Amino acid sequence: MARNHDYLIGLNGGIPWKVPEDRAYFKETTAGGVLVMGRYTWLENKRHLPHAARTVVLSSDSEFRDRIGSLDRVDTAATLREALEIARPTGTEEEAGKGVWVVGGEEMYRRSLIDFNDKAREIHLTVLDDGTSGPSAEEMEGAKFPKQEEWAGSWELRKRWTGERSGEKNRGIKYEFQVWGRSPENR
Ligand SMILES: NC(=O)c1ccc[n+]([C@@H]2O[C@H](COP(=O)([O-])OP(=O)(O)OC[C@H]3O[C@@H](n4cnc5c(N)ncnc54)[C@H](OP(=O)(O)O)[C@@H]3O)[C@@H](O)[C@H]2O)c1
Numbered sequence: 001m002a003r004n005h006d007y008l009i010g011l012n013g014g015i016p017w018k019v020p021e022d023r024a025y026f027k028e029t030t031a032g033g034v035l036v037m038g039r040y041t042w043l044e045n046k047r048h049l050p051h052a053a054r055t056v057v058l059s060s061d062s063e064f065r066d067r068i069g070s071l072d073r074v075d076t077a078a079t080l081r082e083a084l085e086i087a088r089p090t091g092t093e094e095e096a097g098k099g100v101w102v103v104g105g106e107e108m109y110r111r112s113l114i115d116f117n118d119k120a121r122e123i124h125l126t127v128l129d130d131g132t133s134g135p136s137a138e139e140m141e142g143a144k145f146p147k148q149e150e151w152a153g154s155w156e157l158r159k160r161w162t163g164e165r166s167g168e169k170n171r172g173i174k175y176e177f178q179v180w181g182r183s184p185e186n187r
Contacts, residue, residue: 032053034088034101038108039064055075064076087100157179
């Protein structure tokens with residue numbers, strides 16, 4: 001998951017930057033795993049991302065669940081607890097050890113980090129400095145990641161490395177990849 005320095009993760013139903021390095025990291029990390037996402041994140045692509053084994057989409061709307069639940073490699077759930085149960089790797093070679101990944105958006109991150117914090121094992125976070133100097137995230141409508149002080153108490157930063165966007169689009173955006181694991185007393 002990627003946020004900017006103001007904790008913004010989405011704007012107008014999309015991700016507000018295009019950083020292929022971050023996209024590539026997302027695909028590499030979640031390849032072969034099960035993706036768990038909220039309805040609005042699903043609606044951005046409206047399809048299963050083929051690098052993953054399966055997708056589980058959450059919605060309280062049973063008609064929506066019926067509509068997309070018939071798609072290949074797509075399951076649906078009405079609660080996060082149910083989604084995590086359905087997402088549990090099946091033991092097939094394809095899914096073995098590849099993990100279950102909550103991949104957005106705001107509501108999903110908030111619920112999984114705050115309500116289900118003890119179930120999560122790792123957080124892969126990209127912090128981008130997109131150079132925006134407009135309104136702060138508090139003033140701006142948009143999807144946000146929970147502030148570090150709301151969840152980081154039981155986590156420790158294990159790895160971090162930085163990079164800078166070099167391609168044509170969004171050149172100069174700096175980013176830091178972070179991998180968080182559970183702190184020793186919370187394992
Ligand atoms: N930067 C990133 O890494 C990143 C990654 C992913 C998404 N995003 C951004 O995040 C934004 C979308 O976030 P969002 O918060 O608006 O939407 P979301 O989390 O994708 O979806 C929220 C919806 O999912 C369903 N849902 C979530 N938790 C549920 C639960 N526990 N039980 C039942 N249903 C549940 C509900 O659907 P119903 O209303 O149908 O019940 C809820 O309205 C987009 O702008 C997207 O671009 C950013």
